[in-house]
Amino acid sequence: MENILDIKGLNKAYEGFALKDVTFSLPKGYIMGFVGQNGSGKTTTIRSILNMANIDSGKISIFGLDSVENAVEIKERLGVVFDSLYLANHLNIKQIDKQLAPFYKDWSSEEFFRRIKAFGLPDNKKVGDFSKGMKMKLMVAVALSHKAELMILDEPTSGLDPVARDELLDILSEYISDDSRSVLFSTHITSDVERIADYITVLHGGKVWFTGTKDELHEKYLVLRGAEEDISSSLREKCIGFHGYRNGFDALISADLLDEIPPELETEKASIDEILVYIAKEDSHEKRSENDEV
């Protein structure tokens, strides 16, 4: 399977935060959901892919090209949607078309206006006056008008109403339908990922916690529930984000440990939301233990 995006051993440190050995790939023709808590490093990874942040080490390849050496060629073939509009607020659609057209060899004004019309965007209004959903659609229209082969979206659905979110997800599904294009979208709205992503990369504390297909993620982790006296201490240590309460406990556990689970305990498929919550709980347990040791 040909990868459209390859990240190997990406390291990038800021004061108080670092991306550590981030490695994942996105095959051509698929959508990858890039999930993690706020501050997990999603935006820094995206900025590194776009060469907007200087990486400390590692290698990022897009379309088989180096993200630093071939940045111009890559950006010709890349579409980007941020959570806020990166175009001048006082311009209208016609002015945006005029402004961007000279930068892209494959820019099609016809396609741009066709998309604008299809998305129901007014062409005489200042883009700064658009609603958040309209701004998202405009950025998607820009990406589609220069025939972007990879679309990167950073928190595109946050702040959108359910209808606008649904429309955006439909657009993305349609975008990859010819199997030659891919989408990487970061979000913490996991229902969007559940709905359209084929692959998932979970980032936690600047590290890749999981990367693979959505099915693999669901098969790999289970939610374990039961009474605390029914779980052995060795199994309890292997649990992720163990949470004890008055009538029992719940935790996330690797499906590989299914044989070790006593019949008194219940297991069920873990949603992405649950996985993220348990990872966060585990993290706070670790921090608490470290503090106790100190």
Next chain:
Amino acid sequence: MKNVLKMMRFDYSITKGIGGKYAFYFAIIFTVMCLIGFFPAALGFVVTPFALYAPLETVRKGDFMKIYGLLPMERRYVTKALFAEIAYPQIIGGIACELLLLVTGAIGKAHLYPAFLQEKLYDDNTQQLISTLGMKYSDLFVLAALATALITIIVLFFYMILEIKGETVALVCCMPFLIAILAAAIGYMLANDNGAVPTITDMLPASTVLRVLLIIGSFAAIIAAEQLIGSFTVKATAKKEI
């Protein structure tokens, strides 16, 4: 050069709707004022280009800045274009000022103004204004070119610091220059009143050829400064993140 022009076009398409129209109105006002006899208005062309490039800095703050990281364009051209956007309109403004002074001077000498305008504007107030500064009309040509060069180089310097260190540092760095220039101008006017310093006419070269060379040299200095400061800023900001 093609990429710099592309970026200049991009940036001007942003400021066109903000400051661009004001630059146009100012140009008309200054031209009309000159032609009816208030010829120092030609010096307004030295500052009119501000309206073309200054609004960009306001737009550049915030999310819009991301576009410079997304466009398929090497970052050095983005930076070089920024300095070209300042220098070339300033040179055009300077040249427009020179041409207006030339035209106004020719009209004034030919006594084409209606008598009341000659008396009220040309002969009276403005002529008096420049003579109190110890100047002749012909000195204005050289002073306009020197002022254009000085202002542009300070602005280029300001933008260099702005790009490298940010707005606050840029303001702190440029303020002493502006205060020094203002103090020198006021000091000169006061000293000139007492006859303690030579007049501007005496300080400028007497020969027309030398004066023309000084004017050309001033504009050439702007281009040299733009190239030098632009290249330095490109190097200094090569690793700057967006």
